Amino acid sequence: MxxxxxxxxxxSLRNRLRVRxxxxxxxxxxxxxxxxxxxxxxxxxxxxLAGRRGAALVEYNSAPETMALFELLGAxxxxxxxxxxxxxxxxRAALVFSEAEMAFLFPAPVTRKxxxxxxxxxxxxxxxxxxxxxxxxxxxxxxxGTAWIRAAGWWVVLSTLNLHTLGASFxxxxxxxxxxxxxxxRIIVLxxxxxxxxxxxxxxxxxxxxxxxxxxxxxxxxxYYVRRTLESGPAAYVLFxxxxxxxxxLAPDGGAFLLAVVPALALLLAHYxxxxxxxxxxEEASLALAQKRAEIVASVRxxxxxxxxxxxxxxxxxxxxxxxxxxxxxxxxxxxISAGQAFSLRTWLFLAFFAICVGGPIGATQHGHGWVMPTVxxxxxxxGAYSLFLGPAILRQDLRQDLANADVLKMYPLxxxxxxxxxxxxxxxxxxxxxxxxxxxxxxxxxxLPEGDTIPLANRLSIGAGAAIIAPMxxxxxxxxxxxxxxxxxxxxxxxxxxxxxxxxxGQRLIFMLGSVLVFAFALLPAGVLFGLVFFLxxxxxxxxxxxxxxxxxxxxxxxxxxxxxxxxxxxxxERFDVSAEPAA
Amino acid sequence: xxxxxxxxxxxPRGMIEVESLTKLYDEFPAVTDLTFTVRPSEVxxxxxxxxxxxxxxxxxxxxxxxATRGRVRIAGEDxxxxxxxxxxxxxxxxxxxxxxxxxxxxxxxxxxxxIYQVADSIETGRRLLEELEMADKVDLLPGELSRGxxxxxxxxxxxxxxxxxxxxxxxxxxxxxxxxxxxxxxILKRAREGAAIIISSHLLHLxxxxxxxxxxxxxxxxxxxxxxxxxxxxxSEQSRDANLEDVFFRATGEARGNR
Numbered sequence: 087m088x089x090x091x092x093x094x095x096x097x098s099l100r101n102r103l104r105v106r107x108x109x110x111x112x113x114x115x116x117x118x119x120x121x122x123x124x125x126x127x128x129x130x131x132x133x134x135l136a137g138r139r140g141a142a143l144v145e146y147n148s149a150p151e152t153m154a155l156f157e158l159l160g161a162x163x164x165x166x167x168x169x170x171x172x173x174x175x176x177x178r179a180a181l182v183f184s185e186a187e188m189a190f191l192f193p194a195p196v197t198r199k200x201x202x203x204x205x206x207x208x209x210x211x212x213x214x215x216x217x218x219x220x221x222x223x224x225x226x227x228x229x230x231g232t233a234w235i236r237a238a239g240w241w242v243v244l245s246t247l248n249l250h251t252l253g254a255s256f257x258x259x260x261x262x263x264x265x266x267x268x269x270x271x272r273i274i275v276l277x278x279x280x281x282x283x284x285x286x287x288x289x290x291x292x293x294x295x296x297x298x299x300x301x302x303x304x305x306x307x308x309x310y311y312v313r314r315t316l317e318s319g320p321a322a323y324v325l326f327x328x329x330x331x332x333x334x335x336l337a338p339d340g341g342a343f344l345l346a347v348v349p350a351l352a353l354l355l356a357h358y359x360x361x362x363x364x365x366x367x368x369e370e371a372s373l374a375l376a377q378k379r380a381e382i383v384a385s386v387r388x389x390x391x392x393x394x395x396x397x398x399x400x401x402x403x404x405x406x407x408x409x410x411x412x413x414x415x416x417x418x419x420x421x422x423i424s425a426g427q428a429f430s431l432r433t434w435l436f437l438a439f440f441a442i443c444v445g446g447p448i449g450a451t452q453h454g455h456g457w458v459m460p461t462v463x464x465x466x467x468x469x470g471a472y473s474l475f476l477g478p479a480i481l482r483q484d485l486r487q488d489l490a491n492a493d494v495l496k497m498y499p500l501x502x503x504x505x506x507x508x509x510x511x512x513x514x515x516x517x518x519x520x521x522x523x524x525x526x527x528x529x530x531x532x533x534x535l536p537e538g539d540t541i542p543l544a545n546r547l548s549i550g551a552g553a554a555i556i557a558p559m560x561x562x563x564x565x566x567x568x569x570x571x572x573x574x575x576x577x578x579x580x581x582x583x584x585x586x587x588x589x590x591x592x593g594q595r596l597i598f599m600l601g602s603v604l605v606f607a608f609a610l611l612p613a614g615v616l617f618g619l620v621f622f623l624x625x626x627x628x629x630x631x632x633x634x635x636x637x638x639x640x641x642x643x644x645x646x647x648x649x650x651x652x653x654x655x656x657x658x659x660x661e662r663f664d665v666s667a668e669p670a671a
Numbered sequence: 672x673x674x675x676x677x678x679x680x681x682x683p684r685g686m687i688e689v690e691s692l693t694k695l696y697d698e699f700p701a702v703t704d705l706t707f708t709v710r711p712s713e714v715x716x717x718x719x720x721x722x723x724x725x726x727x728x729x730x731x732x733x734x735x736x737x738a739t740r741g742r743v744r745i746a747g748e749d750x751x752x753x754x755x756x757x758x759x760x761x762x763x764x765x766x767x768x769x770x771x772x773x774x775x776x777x778x779x780x781x782x783x784x785x786i787y788q789v790a791d792s793i794e795t796g797r798r799l800l801e802e803l804e805m806a807d808k809v810d811l812l813p814g815e816l817s818r819g820x821x822x823x824x825x826x827x828x829x830x831x832x833x834x835x836x837x838x839x840x841x842x843x844x845x846x847x848x849x850x851x852x853x854x855x856x857x858i859l860k861r862a863r864e865g866a867a868i869i870i871s872s873h874l875l876h877l878x879x880x881x882x883x884x885x886x887x888x889x890x891x892x893x894x895x896x897x898x899x900x901x902x903x904x905x906x907s908e909q910s911r912d913a914n915l916e917d918v919f920f921r922a923t924g925e926a927r928g929n930r
């Protein structure tokens with residue numbers, strides 16, 4: 087029987103790879119694969135192949151004290167994870183199967199033990215992939231050491247943890263069957279953990295001593311104190327089995343690895359027998375889990391990436407929508423509802439009130455030197471700038487969300503530009519609201535430079551007004567780019583019809599990100615030049631107070647013209663957008 | 672004539688006029704050179720095996736996907752050159768209701784009313800919800816509705832602007848017997864009020880009850896079309912008491928045993 091299940095795994099993997107290779111015939115995937123491969127090579131594999139960086143770190147990492155500390159800290163992390171597996175979960179044991187696997191395997195003459203073995207076999211595929219990634223990442227960021235030892239070490243850690251989590255889920259279910267409720271179990275686990283902690287602290291207090299200033303004065307002193315604490319008393323006994331699991335990963339050479347891996351494998355085997363021999367009914371809970379997962383997948387495929395797992399709740403409309411008027415406003419209204427109640431008019435008014443009534447007096451009453459006010463000012467300015475780039479990635483209540491319902495949108499008696507404009511309005515409005523609030527806070531509180539020089543209110547108002555004028559159009563332009571990309575390259579952008587992964591998708595996203603930055607810079611160029619020119623001239627004749635908002639207004643006009651052109655062009659794209667030809671795997 | 676209402680066979684102009692409609696997916700012809708007309712109060716059944724091109728035809732007629740060649744006129748408006756005017760007159764109901772997860776039942780109607788500029792939307796919306804027995808569900812989200820209720824909501828949204836042309840793609844999928852009966856009544860009511868309707872379905876006996884006309888497609892090509900009476904009569908020459916199912920199997924050359 088296990089042969090048939092192995093066949094299922096191998097054939098599924100083979101066919102998945104074949105699909106991946108076949109789609110490389112399409113230029114978009116080929117280009118993505120090349121860029122993704124180049125990225126992975128330069129970021130991860132180059133170090134692995136050359137071994138230069140790794141070799142340099144071996145010596146440092148091989149210091150016995152450092153290794154011992156890493157081992158102790160690793161064991162501590164594992165202990166926390168194991169305790170979590172016993173404390174947090176509340177559901178019965180459920181193995182993750184796809185709906186197809188359940189339809190085929192559950193009614194089939196397959197024993198429960200075989201199903202557990204199938205599950206363990208399948209989890210090995212994920213563990214091996216994670217092992218590879220972790221080996222690459224830990225080496226990239228200074229893990230050092232021999233690659234195969236690191237990989238084998240990761241495999242031991244992940245496999246043991248996987249088996250323990252499975253075994254714990256079976257044990258929890260058995261406790262429930264014996265009438266021990268989840269809360270009773272949690273109290274027992276928590277009491278046990280608290281007792282251990284108390285014993286360790288008492289030991290520390292009586293045998294070593296509480297940390298003193300000299301123990302914390304340098305990194306070396308801190309490391310020494312932590313190591314001494316964890317290596318003695320009750321902590322040493324508790325952490326011992328966990329250290330056994332971590333030790334192979336930290337082995338400096340092949341000989342040490344072989345010595346370390348024997349007890350670790352013995353623990354792994356013990357876990358295997360524990361999990362595989364558990365005869366706990368998991369079928370019903372697995373069915374419920376599969377259904378839940380299928381709902382999430384369906385939600386994701388329908389384009390609702392962020393809300394896939396969350397239960398949807400009714401949201402209040404941001405304003406009353408009349409049945410006549412610009413249809414674009416209907417999209418703003420709909421997408422603001424989608425964004426949630428956090429972005430209602432009441433919230434904006436409260437934030438503005440807070441910024442003026444709290445920030446103003448604080449900014450006005452600060453005297454002398456100090457870093458708080460300048461820091462607040464600088465941080466709010468940086469957040470505002472960041473929101474231009476991060477905002478469109480976070481707020482997706484636009485075509486990226488709704489193109490999954492493209493056939494509904496296409497049916498509406500609207501021009502393409504009306505749909506596009508409507509779709510862009512909600513994220514642009516939210517971003518503008520956030521930036522205006524940050525600006526208010528910055529203008530009211532950023533009254534001094536770090537050196538203590540005062541910034542006159544007129545100057546702050548002038549700069550704030552300039553930024554406030556230009557922000558809406560900057561947001562619109564920054565949102566035009568990803569939305570135009572959805573229409574131009576629906577298969578390249580995440581709109582939810584099909585969830586694709588792999589190296590080619592990494593490459594696609596890199597190309598896309600680079601392209602977006604270039605287009606944004608290009609779009610800002612004329613406005614930037616004009617801003618500089620107008621500011622220079624206005625500053626000469628009327629002073630800086632008027633020059634900033636004036637230059638911002640002129641630049642905004644240029645950006646508005648660009649946005650109008652872009653929306654008109656995107657409208658044409660939307661009208662020609664063929665939902666039958668879209669997208670993509 | 673098996674249809675239970677009078678068919679306006681003599682109307683001078685069709686409400687849905689299709690000339691040489693062709694849709695290619697890359698090189699593959701999904702629909703080829705399709706021509707037909709549906710007049711006011713007519714209900715046409717679009718029938719064919721899986722992959723015959725029924726859904727593609729309906730999506731082209733609703734302006735969701737562009738036709739590769741040919742011309743479609745909805746209530747006299749060319750769908751390609753006057754798409755806005757044409758779309759104002761039509762409603763399309765897909766087999767799987769497409770709703771916005773985060774809008775309640777009533778918010779769906781409010782949004783649709785603004786898109787279609789329905790002036791008396793509150794009154795019409797309330798009446799539709801009453802008619803569809805959803806008046807007590809106005810504050811629910813789609814996720815809280817059964818499949819049948821979701822379909823009713825999609826219908827309420829589609830009928831809010833009183834369309835003259837209605838397309839149904841497998842409208843009876845997933846409905847219980849009561850839901851099927853109500854859907855049939857609703858379709859017939861719209862037809863009596865003058866709407867031109869096209870229904871795509873595999874439930875042939877139901878189509879036989881409500882359709883005045885039939886068009887059978889196979890591999891994207893029209894095999895036969897005409898009034899229900901004409902078509903049944905034509906095939907009755909070969910065997911007595913032919914029904915739409917017999918016609919379907921003979922016209923498409925499908926073997927009954929393959930069902």
